Amino acid sequence: xxxxxxxxxxxxxxxxxxxxxxxxxxxxxxxxxxxxxxxxxxxxxxxxxxxxxxxxxxxxxxxxxxxxxxxxxxxxxxxxxxxxxxxxxxxxxxxxxxxxxxxxxxxxxxxxxxxxxxxxxxxxxxxxxxxxxxxxxxxxxxxxxxxxxxxxxxxxxxxxxxxxxxxxxxxxxxxxxxxxxxxxxxxxxxxxxxxxxxxxxxxxxxxxxxxxxxxxxxxxxxxxxxxxxxxxxxxxxxxxxxxxxxxxxxxxxxxxxxxxxxxxxxxxxxxxxxxxxxxxxxxxxxxxxxxxxxxxxxxxxxxxxxxxxxxxxxxxxxxxxxxxxxxxxxxxxxxxxxxxxxxxxxxxxxxxxxxxxxxxxxxxxxxxxxxxxxxxxxxxxxxxxxxxxxxxxxxxxxxxxxxxxxxxxxxxxx
Amino acid sequence: xxxxxxxxxxxxxxxxxxxxxxxxxxxxxxxxxxxxxxxxxxxxxxxxxxxxxxxxxxxxxxxxxxxxxxxxxxxxxxxxxxxxxxxxxxxxxxxxxxxxxxxxxxxxxxxxxxxxxxxxxxxxxxxxxxxxxxxxxxxxxxxxxxxxxxx
Numbered sequence: 001x002x003x004x005x006x007x008x009x010x011x012x013x014x015x016x017x018x019x020x021x022x023x024x025x026x027x028x029x030x031x032x033x034x035x036x037x038x039x040x041x042x043x044x045x046x047x048x049x050x051x052x053x054x055x056x057x058x059x060x061x062x063x064x065x066x067x068x069x070x071x072x073x074x075x076x077x078x079x080x081x082x083x084x085x086x087x088x089x090x091x092x093x094x095x096x097x098x099x100x101x102x103x104x105x106x107x108x109x110x111x112x113x114x115x116x117x118x119x120x121x122x123x124x125x126x127x128x129x130x131x132x133x134x135x136x137x138x139x140x141x142x143x144x145x146x147x148x149x150x151x152x153x154x155x156x157x158x159x160x161x162x163x164x165x166x167x168x169x170x171x172x173x174x175x176x177x178x179x180x181x182x183x184x185x186x187x188x189x190x191x192x193x194x195x196x197x198x199x200x201x202x203x204x205x206x207x208x209x210x211x212x213x214x215x216x217x218x219x220x221x222x223x224x225x226x227x228x229x230x231x232x233x234x235x236x237x238x239x240x241x242x243x244x245x246x247x248x249x250x251x252x253x254x255x256x257x258x259x260x261x262x263x264x265x266x267x268x269x270x271x272x273x274x275x276x277x278x279x280x281x282x283x284x285x286x287x288x289x290x291x292x293x294x295x296x297x298x299x300x301x302x303x304x305x306x307x308x309x310x311x312x313x314x315x316x317x318x319x320x321x322x323x324x325x326x327x328x329x330x331x332x333x334x335x336x337x338x339x340x341x342x343x344x345x346x347x348x349x350x351x352x353x354x355x356x357x358x359x360x361x362x363x364x365x366x367x368x369x370x371x372x373x374x375x376x377x378x379x380x381x382x383x384x385x386x387x388x389x390x391x392x393x394x395x396x397x398x399x400x401x402x403x404x405x406x407x408x409x410x411x412x413x414x
Numbered sequence: 415x416x417x418x419x420x421x422x423x424x425x426x427x428x429x430x431x432x433x434x435x436x437x438x439x440x441x442x443x444x445x446x447x448x449x450x451x452x453x454x455x456x457x458x459x460x461x462x463x464x465x466x467x468x469x470x471x472x473x474x475x476x477x478x479x480x481x482x483x484x485x486x487x488x489x490x491x492x493x494x495x496x497x498x499x500x501x502x503x504x505x506x507x508x509x510x511x512x513x514x515x516x517x518x519x520x521x522x523x524x525x526x527x528x529x530x531x532x533x534x535x536x537x538x539x540x541x542x543x544x545x546x547x548x549x550x551x552x553x554x555x556x557x558x559x560x561x562x563x564x565x
Binding site (some may be wrong): 072110271350351352353354357368369370374377383384412413 | 416418419421423428453454456457478479480481482522538540541544
């Protein structure tokens with residue numbers, strides 16, 4: 001690493017890199033430059049060690065046995081819930097439901113909260129930049145319950161105009177579903193303002209926070225958001241776990257989603273009654289080891305000055321944005337002010353997959369495709385984009401490698 | 415440059431992708447099919463004209479895609495013109511084996527040599543579907559149309 005990689009903030013990415021064994025890997029004989037963080041982030045040793053140690057020393061099923069290990073495991077699982085609560089600044093642990101990921105969190109809201117409230121013709125307002133996980137659950141309600149999807153367009157720079165969104169909220173709107181940060185554009189939506197506008201019309205708001213929780217310091221109480229979905233694996237935690245934050249009153253009003261063990265109050269041959277939230281929505285054995293990993297990941301993030309981490313990520317984005325300016329054949333998609341460290345682009349005469357293949361051979365891992373956001377691709381008139389997404393452990397030197405690889409790809413393909 | 419990259423993006427492939435043969439719509443096609451690669455969102459339409467002698471009299475394709483998928487479609491349309499359905503299917507079988515790095519059998523020398531420019535794909539397992547999209551779509555057109563997917 002050169003001195004150039006050192007950023008003038010209180011956060012030292014070179015020190016953080018040492019926590020991630022995988023980052024010292026080489027691919028095709030070249031140092032790995034991992035820029036696919038918006039798809040999934042790498043896991044620090046602290047997360048892997050926490051999961052291993054827990055499984056090796058304290059593991060059993062939760063909430064069931066009276067034996068020693070069942071108690072320790074239950075304590076750790078519930079402690080993880082408290083860690084998530086603190087991370088989001090929710091008022092109560094009872095507002096945190098563990099799910100298998102962000103997708104399941106949104107589906108839970110679709111099935112258990114919204115479906116019973118939808119009459120044919122009722123509307124769901126969503127933006128065109130949503131990830132499919134914040135589209136398809138609403139399409140289900142369109143198909144099955146006769147809901148109408150009202151799409152909110154973006155400005156050409158990828159930003160979301162709160163007035164446009166406000167105008168889409170009508171008397172039949174039952175929910176606003178919007179990303180906190182776009183996984184393709186990096187756009188940060190004005191969530192607090194969106195919630196205020198929606199609430200003024202009596203409409204609740206679900207935020208897809210799968211990217212937002214990574215790059216923003218989330219305060220669900222400050223935002224006053226009704227539902228906030230996040231996933232562990234993008235937060236430097238394990239796969240197989242995510243969480244839904246929902247206001248207590250909403251959770252109490254919701255019917256169960258999956259049925260099984262743990263989520264009941266009492267089962268007889270004639271009837272069943274359900275546990276209180278959040279247990280009501282956690283049927284079956286939950287991702288116990290993963291919950292410990294997720295808590296370790298959030299502790300890891302919180303061990304840094306998160307404002308400084310954000311400044312570092314913004315520096316990488318600005319540096320990369322400047323770097324690609326020299327390529328007159330490259331069009332950046334999404335230039336919203338204050339956006340997060342996600343850079344999507346289209347290259348004239350070069351398909352994203354060809355570009356990504358050549359970058360890969362230079363050790364640079366980027367994502368090519370529609371990024372599970374096809375309505376957004378349609379909005380910008382592209383079939384796919386190439387996306388570089390930067391995490392706390394990336395450096396300016398790595399951006400340089402990407403820029404050089406892009407120049408090389410141009411040479412090969414044109 | 416990495417040898418496998420050089421082989422993948424060799425001049426013949428790039429030439430086919432930049433200047434695809436048989437590109438466009440075929441009026442009065444007897445068979446058409448659409449192909450879709452859900453991985454990248456690429457689409458292709460294949461138009462076939464089956465002659466009375468049972469041979470493929472003409473073929474064209476439309477669509478957007480990566481260099482590999484465009485070159486593969488261009489090459490395919492070049493090669494299957496004049497072939498019977500059975501011959502086209504044998505060619506396809508050989509092609510699929512080739513890009514998956516498996517043993518290629520049953521092809522004549524000329525076809526084999528022409529197809530060989532695509533052999534480099536086998537070193538890029540993530541790109542095999544790009545190469546096979548046009549072929550699966552052609553097969554679907556021959557079987558009476560509809561749509562083909564790579565997965």
